[in-house]
Amino acid sequence: xxxxxxxxxxxxxxxxxxxxxxxxxxxxxxxxxxxxxxxxxxxxxxxxxxxxxxxxxxxxxxxxxxxxxxxxxxxxxxxxxxxxxxxxxxxxxxxxxxxxxxxxxxxxxxxxxxxxxxxxxxxxxxxxxxxxxxxxxxxxxxxxxxxxxxxxxxxxxxxxxxxxxxxxxxxxxxxxxxxxxxxxxxxxxxxxxxxxxxxxxxxxxxxxxxxxxxxxxxxxxxxxxxxxxxxxxxxxxxxxxxxxxxxxxxxxxxxxxxxxxxxxxxxxxxxxxxxxxxxxxxxxxxxxxxxxx
Numbered sequence: 001x002x003x004x005x006x007x008x009x010x011x012x013x014x015x016x017x018x019x020x021x022x023x024x025x026x027x028x029x030x031x032x033x034x035x036x037x038x039x040x041x042x043x044x045x046x047x048x049x050x051x052x053x054x055x056x057x058x059x060x061x062x063x064x065x066x067x068x069x070x071x072x073x074x075x076x077x078x079x080x081x082x083x084x085x086x087x088x089x090x091x092x093x094x095x096x097x098x099x100x101x102x103x104x105x106x107x108x109x110x111x112x113x114x115x116x117x118x119x120x121x122x123x124x125x126x127x128x129x130x131x132x133x134x135x136x137x138x139x140x141x142x143x144x145x146x147x148x149x150x151x152x153x154x155x156x157x158x159x160x161x162x163x164x165x166x167x168x169x170x171x172x173x174x175x176x177x178x179x180x181x182x183x184x185x186x187x188x189x190x191x192x193x194x195x196x197x198x199x200x201x202x203x204x205x206x207x208x209x210x211x212x213x214x215x216x217x218x219x220x221x222x223x224x225x226x227x228x229x230x231x232x233x234x235x236x237x238x239x240x241x242x243x244x245x246x247x248x249x250x251x252x253x254x255x256x257x258x259x260x261x262x263x264x265x266x267x268x269x270x271x272x273x274x275x276x277x278x279x280x281x282x283x284x285x286x287x288x289x290x291x292x293x
Contacts, residue, residue: 004065005029006050007072008043011177012114016069016197017043023201028063030056030072050094053101060101067204068111070098077118077142084141091145092152099156099164110163112204113153117170117189117214117257118143128220129258132168132212150212165203166212170257170259172196174277175284189256190226191217192272202266211231216257217270229275233282 003020007013007039018038020027030048050072060068074083074090095113102109120130121137137143137169150166157164174193199215207213231238262268272280 001025001066001067002063003027003067003069004060004063004071005030005071006048006094007070008045010071010075012172012193012197013071014040014176014179015174015193016071016200017087019194019197028065030059032072041080050097051089053097056094056097057101057105061096061105064106066106066109068098068102068109069200069204070095070111073114073146074142077140079142085289087105087141088145088148091142092148095149095152099153099162100164102162103156107160107162110204111153111165112200112207113149113164113166114193115150115153115166115168115201115212116143116146117168117216117255119147119150119168120255120257121256125254128254129216129218129256130214131258132214132261140166154210154212158261163209163288165207165209167200167215168212169196169199169215170217170255172215173281174281177281188223189217189220190274191215191270192277195268195270195272198271199262199266200270202261202268206266208265211261211265213262213265214257214259215262216259218256218259220254226274226278229278232284233279 003025005013005027008017009031013029016027017027021040028044028046030046030050032047032049046059048059050056053082059268072090072094074087079087099111102111117130119136119138120134121139121143123130123134127134134149138147150168153164153166156162170191172191172193177193196215203213
C-alpha cells in the first residue's frame with residue numbers, strides 16, 4: 001500500500017517511516033529543509049514546504065497515496081512565542097493545504113492528522129486524566145495552531161465526508177530526540193515514540209472516521225524524576241538545578257491524558273516502560289556524541 005508521511009525526517013516522522021517500512025508498506029515522505037540525523041538513507045523523500053499549496057498538491061497528485069500521516073509542523077512551544085505567524089502558517093495553513101489536496105485528488109484516502117495534547121491547556125485535577133471530550137483551552141500559539149488544525153480536520157470530515165482521524169499525542173520521547181531543558185516542578189506524561197507511531201498506524205487501520213483519540217500513557221511523572229533516571233545511567237555525579245528564566249508563559253504544570261478510547265478502538269497498549277525509553281534515549285545521545293567527536 002502506498003503511504004505518504006509529511007514531516008518524515010522529524011523526530012516522530014523518522015520512527016514512523018521505519019515502522020511502516022518494517023510492515024512492508026511503500027512509504028514516501030516530505031521534508032522541509034534537510035535530512036536529519038537518523039533518516040533512513042533509502043527513504044523516498046520529496047522536499048516540500050506544506051505552506052506551499054501547489055507544491056504539496058503536485059506531490060499528492062503524483063503519488064496518489066492510500067494513507068496519509070500528517071506530521072509536518074512547527075512543534076516548539078517556545079518557538080511559537082517568538083514566531084507566531086510562522087507557526088500558524090505551518091500548522092494550520094499546512095493542514096488546510098493537505099486536506100484540500102486530498103479532497104480534490106484522493107478523497108478516498110485515509111488521513112491521520114496529528115495534533116497535540118497541549119490543546120487542552122490547564123485542566124482541573126478532577127478532570128485528569130484528560131479525555132477527548134475536554135474542551136480546548138490552548139495556552140500558547142503552538143497549542144492554538146494545533147487546536148485550529150484539529151477542528152479544521154473535523155470540519156473536512158463533516159462537510160466533505162473525508163476519511164479523517166485525529167490523534168492528540170501527549171509528550172513522547174525516545175532514541176533520536178535531541179536533549180533540551182526541563183523544569184523540575186512540572187509533571188508530564190512521557191510515552192515512548194515507538195509506542196506512539198504504532199498507535200498512529202493502528203488508528204489509520206481501525207480508528208473511526210471523524211473521531212479524535214488521545215495517544216497517551218495515562219500517567220504523569222515529575223520531570224525531576226525523569227532527569228534523575230537519566231542521571232542514573234551515567235558514571236558522572238550530576239547536580240540538578242532549576243533555571244527560572246526558562247519557564248515559559250502559558251506553561252501547564254500538570255497534564256496527562258486518558259488513552260482508554262484509543263485502546264478500546266484499536267487494542268493498542270504501550271510496549272516500553274519509562275526506564276527502558278530513557279535508557280535507549282541515553283544510549284542514543286552517547287552514540288551520537290561519539291560520532292560527532
